[in-house]
Amino acid sequence: LTHVLCHESAPRDPSPRLQKILQQLEQQKQSVVSVPDSIMEKLLEGRTLGPVLALAKIPTAPDLEKLCSHRPADISTKFLVLDEMMDPGNVGALLRTAHAMGIEALIALGGTDPFHPRAARTSMGSIFRVPILRLPTLEPLLTLFHQYDIFTIGATSDAPTLLPHASIPKKTVALFVGNEGKGLSPSVRSALDLLVAIPMSNTIDSFSINAATAITLYALNHPNRDALP
Template sequence: MKHIQSAKNPQVKQWKKLLTKKEREKTHTYLIEGFHLVEEALNHKDEVVELIITEDTNLPTSWDLSNIPLTYISPEISREISDTETSQGVFALCEMKKANISSLENKKYLLLDAIRDPGNLGTMIRTADAAGIDAVILGKGTVDLYNSKALRSAQGSHFHLDILAGDLKEWIDRLKTAGTPVYGTALEGASSFKEAEPGQTFALLMGNEGNGVSKELLELTDQNLYIPIYGKSESLNVAIAAGILLYYLRA
């Protein structure tokens, strides 16, 4: 057990660097914050490097902290490394999980093309988890999975799914070869989502908040779908649309 009091401590400076994507990618580590996320991390202890606790913070007695290094910090340091306005004072340093998709057959996938908003990314990961999706593939231009807002929005679901970055063209080809139907999403030249056949295996492709799925990728799918708009809104939020389609497509 360690105690750090000064915000000028080199360890504190390193933690602060992890608020940047560059440092996270360099070290393959990231910080999470808050009781719920830390508790989820402790359910996957092999990914937890260290727990960082603000002094006088009471931890749940149900937490299994065996073999987890603990570092206690001052409230000043907590404010330095927090990415929220009102920190709960509980952090965990975690290692990035390496996805392991051993077989492509008979699984459900969510493919994301250039999702820019971290809140949308996290919400879609959380929804995919709830819908029983097996893997999420992050295409080019998609915001960093370990962005703090994305992690908060995912609410720990990134611990439950295989999530990896990849070339969506290659993934669509691989999935179709494996017999997995691939559904794109579009506003024009598409069928109502209710015309799709729910199944035990599928891949759903969602696109950028402003531009949607790229035309190049839409030309590779088996079928492109849209969700009818009955009111005056021009479109649905991409995370809401993903939730509707994921739950409809799964058998």
């Protein structure tokens, strides 16, 4: 954290949660600047985010090659790759999902912005827990994935292979998910090892991107994923 602001009325607020936050900040010797409530409301843009506002540095990007070279004890999905995802709310929700699923790094391709204010808010703190790497193009990423024998899977509603029937080798996996409206870009689709779709009712055309990603990650990280019917 670089700066912490709070409502000028915050110290008088009896909320146990708020008092605990202020106490923790004091214990960490983090200075807190009290500002008039009118100014805080402008900074929060009308959102009810609570009486404390913090400014933090963007986390340092991880060393992708180091992550690729590390072999986990269990075979699992290590990477979640977002392809040109434009809605920062979805990006933030996927950061939270990646955190919950134990993803080792989230990779944002092209115009995907994981540090947009809305993405940061929606992640509910996961933005500081999941290593994040931004890449303008696909090629350097695929080069490393091929070099370290990482199996690449794309989630798309029109894939010919259904997720429960997919034949997935016992390798480290990178899951690619695409733009909310257009899905995975043609260049990404053609470069991946496998495309999968989730079975669903024929009265709807797709899941939400966050629901689809959570379902796919859970299925891929199932301990008996090679035995799925």
